Amino acid sequence: MYNPGHFTESDPDEIGRILEDHPLATLVASSTSGLVANHLPLVLRDALLFGHVALANPLHADIANGAAVLAIFQGGNAYISPNWYPTKTATHRVVPTWNYQVAHVHGRIRWLHEPAAKRRIVSLLTNRHERALNGPDAWKMADAPADYLAEMIDKIVAFEIAIERIEAKSKLNQNHPAENRIAVSNKLAALGATELAQAMGRSLPE
């Protein structure tokens, strides 16, 4: 991705936040039939990304173990009007742009067909999302009948992605004076784009 220095996100906490808050990744690969993308919730654990696809998804046959994949996690984004910049009235030297945060995880995929590995990854994803959402009322895999769960596990293929590099971008008006950045952050907050507004706040110089 085009990622000039002033937009490059290198803070591990900020990158972690993008992955954590936007778990539905776009998993891109280049197969014999062309570019292919699937939308899958992924979870980061021990420097690996874990997920699963349906057994009926041809991806696990089309893409071999070790194939290069790109997992894209897209954070908040919004159109930014030049009207929002206080400096506009002085110079009018402003144009529209789009602010966003995104993390690109490049790595190598390895498919996991063993029931125990699949069950471990499903459990990892389930616990992560159920606890966040339902706390003590979290749904547990043990809540489903064993035969049904075994059937469901048979219908998926799990995978892990060994991370080679992460490229992240926080495009948050860093090429503007602080007064514009503060004004845009306030405007976004007023419009309900809370996540992006807060990211802009964190990106301001101390």
Add this chain to the structure above:
Amino acid sequence: MYNPGHFTESDPDEIGRILEDHPLATLVASSTSGLVANHLPLVLRDALLFGHVALANPLHADIANGAAVLAIFQGGNAYISPNWYPTKTATHRVVPTWNYQVAHVHGRIRWLHEPAAKRRIVSLLTNRHERALNGPDAWKMADAPADYLAEMIDKIVAFEIAIERIEAKSKLNQNHPAENRIAVSNKLAALGATELAQAMGRSLPE
């Protein structure tokens, strides 16, 4: 993308809505340096997608005219807890899933370097977003000094994508009985995931 029949979105209105409401596309290509993705607002006009990249973005040099690209437009998405299904209490034969809408536009890219073409495309994007946001107070390109605008236009390369096929997916619990779909839609609405809740409402049988 894996797209079983019950999730395949074939309604042009629904596909148009995804592109319209989520204009920041992920533009994916396969270059000599591997998989590359850029995040760019795109606009559909006369069966073509239009956008632009920074002149400093190597994409316009790395990807030739006619290269296959994939523009991904991601709509609303949310984790769906098995706790939300009314049928859970009867059978417990339910597992977590993720609901989402997405449109994949496959096509061929053509770069546009002429200032008039670039200006036309910037104007198309600006008008589309400014009018929606600011109505009669919309910022216009003529609001900026001519020399500044010419400088900005020099710093971009525009492109059009000739669409070859669109694959869209509305993964909205269509494999569940209506009572579960209604309950999930209501739960999402209560949690503030309005867009996805409404899409689920539209997807219900008449």
